[in-house]
Amino acid sequence: MSLGQRVSSDHQLTRLLQIGVILEEVVESRAAHHLESLPEDERDDLDDEVRALLTEATAESATHRERLEELIDDLDAETVPYEEINALVDARYGPPEDTDGVLYDQLCNEETAYKFYDDLIGAIEASDTEFAVDRERVLETLREIREEEREGVEDVTHIMERRA
Amino acid sequence: MNTADQYLKAVYLAQRLEDGPASTGQLAEMLGVSPASVNEMIGKLESRGLVEHEKYKGARLTDDGLERAHDALQTYCIIERFLANVLEVDAFREEARTLESVIDDTVADRLDTIIDRRSECPDCFDPETDCCEYLEVEASQHGD
Helix, strand or coil, rough: CCCCCCCCHHHHHHHHHHHHHHHHHHHHHHHHHHHCCCCHHHHHHHCCHHHHHHHHHHHHHHHHHHHHHHHHHHHHEEEEEEHHHEEEEEHHCCCCCCCCHHHHCCCCCCCHHHHHHHHHHHHHHHHHHCCCCHHHHHHHHHHHHHHHHHHHHHHHHHHHHHCC | HHHHHHHHHHHHHHHHHHHCCEEEEHHHHHCCCCHHHHHHHHHHHHHHHEEEECCCCCCEEHHHHHHHHHHHHHHHHHHHHHHHHHHHCCCCCHHEEEECCCCHHHHHHHHHHHHHCCCCCCEEEECCCCCEEECCCCCCCCCC
């Protein structure tokens, strides 16, 4: 059992990036499910701000996914297609009761993604392994994505505070 | 999962394997660290009220330690199931061990939204085979 919090091989880096892609796919799929699954009257009540938030979250996750996929491709590995993850989300999806539930789930999505990238960046920085892809390029990509996840957490938090 | 949680999980599994206290030697072997490191960490966990240690016998989880060990094992189960069933990794046990220290509980909770797990998890985790007794492994597609 490894007790070190560092990324020590191309294989491990690839696996963690693949997990990052799947997390983005989960975020993208759940946000899309939230928009579709709310009852008609709730959907009418879903104000433009929340609708825009979810739409933006799906688009942003898709962009993050593509950026991670480029790195994974350079590491000669594959990713799980979005359709497969969407089907898994679909199989186990239970819609939140109301708009506040949607926002809370979206906050969990953004916070989890932020935490994942923050830990991954730390684990790469703690390692002196030479990867098959340029280390700085990986870190730069992950830092940019982390920053957008941080902004995502703030966006959801602000909306939740306004609604409280 | 942090180092303390990895130790608590190991104590829990060793207790089940040995049907008694977890010995230093068994923990050192399970965690791939020296007996001295085990003793140091067990001392820390004891001072935090998570394990009770009896000289020459070994360590036992307290109720608080058991609760944390359960959570840690659930997280580990999620990682194994995710690797085996979503990424279809053949060597999911080995990879779970290398990934558990860099996968946070909150991340595991999100991954949990796309895997199937029994309500009795983690009691169905088999320490002998190092995975859930109900885990069905599918043919590898994405893992390599």
